[in-house]
Amino acid sequence: MTATPVIDGWFTTGEEPHLLASRCIGCSNxxxxxxxxxxxxxxxxCRNPTCDGEEHETVELSRRGTVWSYTDAQYQPPxxxxxxxxxxxxxxxxxxxxxxxxxxxxxxxxxxxxxDLKVGAEVELVVETLNTDDSGDRTIYRWRPVR
Amino acid sequence: xxxxxxxxxxxMHPWGKWGRSFVExxxxxxxxxxxxxxxxxxxxxxxxxxxxxxxxxxxxxxxxTFAQALGWNGARIATSYAACATGAQAIDTARARILAGxxxxxxxxxxxxxxxxxLAPNAGERWDDPDWLRFRLLGMTNPAYFALYARRRMDLYxxxxxxxxxxxxxxxxxxxxxxxxxxxxxxxxxxxxxxPVVCDPLHLLDICATSDxxxxxxxxxxxxxxxxxxxxxxxxxxxxxxxxxxxxTTIDMPLLSTDSTxxxxxxxxxxxxxxxxxAYEEAGIGPEDVDVAEVYDLxxxxxxxxxxxxxxxxxxxxxxxLRSGETTIGGRIPVNxxxxxxxxxxxxxxxxxxxxxxxxxQLRGDAEGRQVEGAKVGLTANQGLFGHGSSVLLAV
Numbered sequence: 001m002t003a004t005p006v007i008d009g010w011f012t013t014g015e016e017p018h019l020l021a022s023r024c025i026g027c028s029n030x031x032x033x034x035x036x037x038x039x040x041x042x043x044x045x046c047r048n049p050t051c052d053g054e055e056h057e058t059v060e061l062s063r064r065g066t067v068w069s070y071t072d073a074q075y076q077p078p079x080x081x082x083x084x085x086x087x088x089x090x091x092x093x094x095x096x097x098x099x100x101x102x103x104x105x106x107x108x109x110x111x112x113x114x115x116d117l118k119v120g121a122e123v124e125l126v127v128e129t130l131n132t133d134d135s136g137d138r139t140i141y142r143w144r145p146v147r
Numbered sequence: 148x149x150x151x152x153x154x155x156x157x158x159m160h161p162w163g164k165w166g167r168s169f170v171e172x173x174x175x176x177x178x179x180x181x182x183x184x185x186x187x188x189x190x191x192x193x194x195x196x197x198x199x200x201x202x203x204x205x206x207x208x209x210x211x212t213f214a215q216a217l218g219w220n221g222a223r224i225a226t227s228y229a230a231c232a233t234g235a236q237a238i239d240t241a242r243a244r245i246l247a248g249x250x251x252x253x254x255x256x257x258x259x260x261x262x263x264x265x266l267a268p269n270a271g272e273r274w275d276d277p278d279w280l281r282f283r284l285l286g287m288t289n290p291a292y293f294a295l296y297a298r299r300r301m302d303l304y305x306x307x308x309x310x311x312x313x314x315x316x317x318x319x320x321x322x323x324x325x326x327x328x329x330x331x332x333x334x335x336x337x338x339x340x341x342x343p344v345v346c347d348p349l350h351l352l353d354i355c356a357t358s359d360x361x362x363x364x365x366x367x368x369x370x371x372x373x374x375x376x377x378x379x380x381x382x383x384x385x386x387x388x389x390x391x392x393x394x395x396t397t398i399d400m401p402l403l404s405t406d407s408t409x410x411x412x413x414x415x416x417x418x419x420x421x422x423x424x425x426a427y428e429e430a431g432i433g434p435e436d437v438d439v440a441e442v443y444d445l446x447x448x449x450x451x452x453x454x455x456x457x458x459x460x461x462x463x464x465x466x467x468x469l470r471s472g473e474t475t476i477g478g479r480i481p482v483n484x485x486x487x488x489x490x491x492x493x494x495x496x497x498x499x500x501x502x503x504x505x506x507x508x509q510l511r512g513d514a515e516g517r518q519v520e521g522a523k524v525g526l527t528a529n530q531g532l533f534g535h536g537s538s539v540l541l542a543v
Contacts, residue, residue: 006284007274030407036275043275048410049393068398069302071294071346077286078267080279093287095295095398101408103398107285114347119302130284140284 006130006138009034009058017127018060019104019141026053030100034058064124064146065098070108070117082131092116094143096123109144122146150429152245153372153380154541155252155365156184157504162329162360162491166260169199169207172361173258174216176497180363186252186375191222191365193250195237197257197496198228202269203278203401203532206259209496213256223250231443232388232531233257234362234499235539239386241366251371257496258361278401285403290354290446292400294346297448301348304463306451310470311353312339314447315489317475322486324516327501329358330490339447353447358492362500364507381510383503385429385540391418400532419456422536423528427458430540434458437480438522439509441502443529444487453528454482457538481519484509499537502527510543 005011010033012018022035024046035044035056046053076088083089092108094117108117109126117123123143130140158179160172173196181188194217196209210226223244227237234257241253273279281287300306319334334352342351372380391399392414394406399418416424427433434457442453451465459480460468468474474482485491485505488498506525508514529537 007280027410029410032404033277033280047393047406050411069295069299071291071298071348073286073288073291073346074344077282077288079270080268080272080283081286082283091286093285093291093295101394103396103405105281105285105287105398105403114298119299 002135003129003137003139004135006140009036011127011141012060013127013139016063017125017141018063019125020058021061022056023059024048024051024053025055025057027051030059030102032061032102032104062099064122065096067117067119067121067123068095068097068103069119070094070114072114084129084131094123096143107140107142109142112145116145149369150246151369151382151384152242153367153369153377153382154507155186155367155372155375155377155380156180156182157507158183158363159327159501159504160258160361161327162358162494165359167359169258169260169361170212170216172260172359173213173256173363176258176361176363177213177217177254177256180254180365184365186365188217189220191220191252191254193223193225193241193244193253195225195227195241195253195255197233197237197500198226199259200230200495202267203230229388229535229537230531230533231495231529232499232535232537233496234503235386235537236388236535238364238366238383238500238503238539239388242383242386245366245368251368253366254363255366255500256361256363257500259494259496260359261357261494277403281401281403288346289400290346290349292398293354293446293449294349295398296452297349297446298347300448300451304466306466308340308348309336310466311348311447312336313469314444314450315339315352317469318444318483318487318489321476321484321517322490325486325490328486328490329492349446349448355445355488356492358494360491360494360497360501362497362504364500364503379543381507381541381543383539384432384542385426387422387425387429387536387538389421389425389536390534392421417456418536419452419530422530422538423457423526425536426526426538426540430542432524432540432542436524437526439484439506439519439525440480440482441485441487441505441525441527442482444483444489445493447489450482450487457526457528476517476519484514484517484519499527499529502529503539503541506541510541
């Protein structure tokens with residue numbers, strides 16, 4: 001079985017994974033999720049109202065940040081969410097503030113719940129299995145509390 | 148020169164889970180508002196419909212549907228879509244034509260029928276749609292966003308799950324005698340805490356349901372209202388439909404991230420603060436003058452956020468206000484005297500109009516069983532998906 005990211009171009013894998021963001025060539029504004037060429041031209045317009053840039057370069061975001069807030073999903077979310085296990089296992093979610101001045105939402109790593117989190121606590125990026133399909137494990141970025 | 152328009156009449160269809168067409172609810176509310184105004188349908192020269200909402204996106208054509216159902220009378224029409232802020236945008240459209248002298252009597256109607264359970268995106272794979280991706284990649288439901296805001300209050304300001312529950316208790320009591328409310332039952336803190344946790348820290352009874360319902364207002368020029376015999380009408384003094392200012396620093400549903408503050412720095416006001424501020428500035432009326440507010444309690448904790456966003460108290464002090472009874476009818480600044488979404492459940496395109504109906508009744512002294520005595524200035528607030536602000540300031 002192979003493990004492949006569930007979505008292309010959003011994060012790197014390996015020992016020290018990073019989120020991938022798009023940085024405007026004109027004004028350096030950073031956006032995550034990264035600009036997708038498949039999504040068409042409008043998504044590439046820089047969000048900074050003083051910049052009319054449309055070209056971006058890919059940059060890695062910091063692996064560590066602080067928790068802006070957190071919660072969990074005690075009921076199975078509706079499709080297109082794909083549960084990994086039967087019966088459904090609740091999971092936690094965190095919004096994390098990175099040094100780049102951006103808050104990014106993600107699931108919390110397996111084995112951790114809301115009791116392991118606090119606003120302001122430090123977390124780091126990991127990559128874990130979101131669900132498994134015919135092609136093998138599909139992976140996603142997650143936030144893991146730093147001990 | 149005043150930018151005020153008059154509210155000549157208001158009407159609603161009771162909220163519930165009736166399972167009928169939105170057109171029936173809308174026509175019911177429209178006829179109730181017209182009757183309340185005493186203005187015949189034939190005198191309406193503009194109809195603005197609040198577009199129905201399907202999975203966050205625009206659904207059925209509203210304006211012409213209502214106009215046809217009432218019987219074509221040749222009126223101009225418009226349809227507004229601004230998610231939860233749809234009603235405010237519809238009112239703003241009507242107001243603009245009235246103030247421009249291009250219309251004298253406008254009928255604004257919002258109505259919808261909504262599905263059960265979690266609101267989920269439309270079927271099909273859409274890897275470039277954040278609303279689809281948030282479910283596929285993160286399992287991020289609407290209550291999970293409300294829970295993020297609630298938890299942040301608790302960790303930063305020491306609010307508790309009991310505080311959240313107290314909002315529900317207060318609103319449940321407010322709505323007990325509101326004939327348009329769907330849920331009319333006393334609720335205790337213990338009831339809320341005993342209901343299942345949906346997204347920590349929010350329990351099922353902290354989160355509003357989705358409902359069927361309809362609301363309508365008849366707007367006229369102040370001059371027309373006087374001619375029509377309404378000497379001192381409730382006036383719309385401001386309608387704020389502002390968008391966010393870059394960078395937007397709060398994670399708004401359905402997004403997976405905020406803008407970055409690195410290039411421009413954090414803005415002076417958050418989006419929700421800016422929504423209220425724009426209404427105050429437009430009306431030339433400040434938060435200290437507000438007697439009553441109807442705010443969007445999608446969750447109990449969100450009501451507390453709104454109280455602060457609207458500058459009705461300092462940041463982090465909404466729980467103090469709540470605990471001391473100041474946001475209850477009879478207190479300093481009653482919030483959600485209608486019972487709020489806690490008693491209604493959300494009927495998206497009707498809800499912002501329903502907030503205005505409630506405040507019109509409050510300012511007229513007609514809110515039987517839930518009257519805020521002597522209320523002269525009322526403020527509504529909510530925020531729609533995709534950057535839609537909504538705040539209407541009424542005065543009498």
